[in-house]
Amino acid sequence: MQRGISFQKGLTYLDRRRRGMSVETYRRHSRTLSYPRGIVLDSDNKVHIPYTDFYLAFGCNLKCKSCSLLNPFRSGIVPKDKLIESFDKWSKRVVPATVALLGGEPFLNPDIAEIAAAAKNAFTQSLIAIITNGVLLPKVPDKILQSLGENGISVYISQHLNTDEFRQTLERGIERLEHYAINYELHDGYSKWAKLLATDTQNAPVPCSSNAEIAYENCFCCKYCTAIHGEHLYRCSLVANMVFAVKEGVLNSGWHRVLKHQPVTLESTPQEILHYLRGGAMAECSICPEKSELTEARQLTGEEVRVIKERIREEKRKAA
Numbered sequence: 001m002q003r004g005i006s007f008q009k010g011l012t013y014l015d016r017r018r019r020g021m022s023v024e025t026y027r028r029h030s031r032t033l034s035y036p037r038g039i040v041l042d043s044d045n046k047v048h049i050p051y052t053d054f055y056l057a058f059g060c061n062l063k064c065k066s067c068s069l070l071n072p073f074r075s076g077i078v079p080k081d082k083l084i085e086s087f088d089k090w091s092k093r094v095v096p097a098t099v100a101l102l103g104g105e106p107f108l109n110p111d112i113a114e115i116a117a118a119a120k121n122a123f124t125q126s127l128i129a130i131i132t133n134g135v136l137l138p139k140v141p142d143k144i145l146q147s148l149g150e151n152g153i154s155v156y157i158s159q160h161l162n163t164d165e166f167r168q169t170l171e172r173g174i175e176r177l178e179h180y181a182i183n184y185e186l187h188d189g190y191s192k193w194a195k196l197l198a199t200d201t202q203n204a205p206v207p208c209s210s211n212a213e214i215a216y217e218n219c220f221c222c223k224y225c226t227a228i229h230g231e232h233l234y235r236c237s238l239v240a241n242m243v244f245a246v247k248e249g250v251l252n253s254g255w256h257r258v259l260k261h262q263p264v265t266l267e268s269t270p271q272e273i274l275h276y277l278r279g280g281a282m283a284e285c286s287i288c289p290e291k292s293e294l295t296e297a298r299q300l301t302g303e304e305v306r307v308i309k310e311r312i313r314e315e316k317r318k319a320a
């Protein structure tokens with residue numbers, strides 16, 4: 001079933017998954033390839049970066065136990081106009097090798113075709129890839145898939161379930177991608193999963209008090225994924241999402257230290273962007289475990305989701 005796109009160079013989580021590396025191998029590899037070398041300033045004063053995320057939705061139709069972006073407890077889509085404005089402005093400042101359109105589940109955003117086309121128009125040198133769990137592919141309207149095919153948008157499916165029913169769903173979705181000549185990759189996201197956040201006995205995320213240098217040294221994923229949201233560019237997609245989740249009230253006061261993080265903005269100079277992206281460990285890395293681990297991927301049960309959501313509501317009541 002695998003065919004596909006070649007995600008461009010950049011030492012990213014996608015690379016690790018594409019190459020099927022173990023965590024340890026990836027860590028060794030990432031030390032030898034040294035990510036900051038991929039970040040350069042060109043003669044137009046644009047900063048070249050290997051990879052960036054744009055979020056189309058914050059909610060998800062799956063409830064993965066170790067979702068590192070907390071999407072099982074978040075909701076909402078990002079408006080098309082806001083994304084298109086962000087593409088136009090940031091494409092004058094940065095040149096990502098890969099622009100990832102993701103969520104949550106990006107196909108929950110009904111304007112995904114227009115958004116992807118706008119990304120393609122703005123980031124003319126980039127590979128544009130939608131990152132999806134694939135569940136909605138059999139139901140996506142034809143006109144959306146047709147547009148993605150015509151605009152050369154790639155689709156990266158991370159398979160988080162391995163039941164017969166789910167495999168059949170994916171097969172139906174992939175048939176449709178092939179029908180519309182959309183390049184795709186299918187990856188195993190179910191046999192093991194990188195657990196990036198520590199959790200308590202109820203599976204709710206808890207911030208660590210790690211040595212930031214050690215956590216950063218052993219970080220093998222998000223430090224290679226920049227994230228752009230509105231006027232801000234974050235050098236770590238996990239920090240970006242923790243900031244959003246604190247502001248949304250999904251994370252409690254124990255996480256407030258991430259709000260100290262200062263992303264670069266559209267007002268920043270190219271040198272400031274370069275300096276920020278090339279930085280090493282940051283104080284916020286102390287929220288992450290010193291050693292991340294692989295865990296068996298599974299869906300949270302309805303009861304587990306209910307318990308965590310009740311805790312979030314309780315925290316919000318206390319904070320009000």
Ligand code: SF4
Pocket residue numbers: 060061062063064066067068069070071072103104105133160
């Ligand atoms: S499919 Fe992805 S975004 Fe959705 S819950 Fe699972 S890991 Fe999170």
Ligand code: SF4
Pocket residue numbers: 215216219220221222223236237238239282284285286288
């Ligand atoms: S906060 Fe630091 S250690 Fe944690 S994911 Fe981001 S870069 Fe890695």
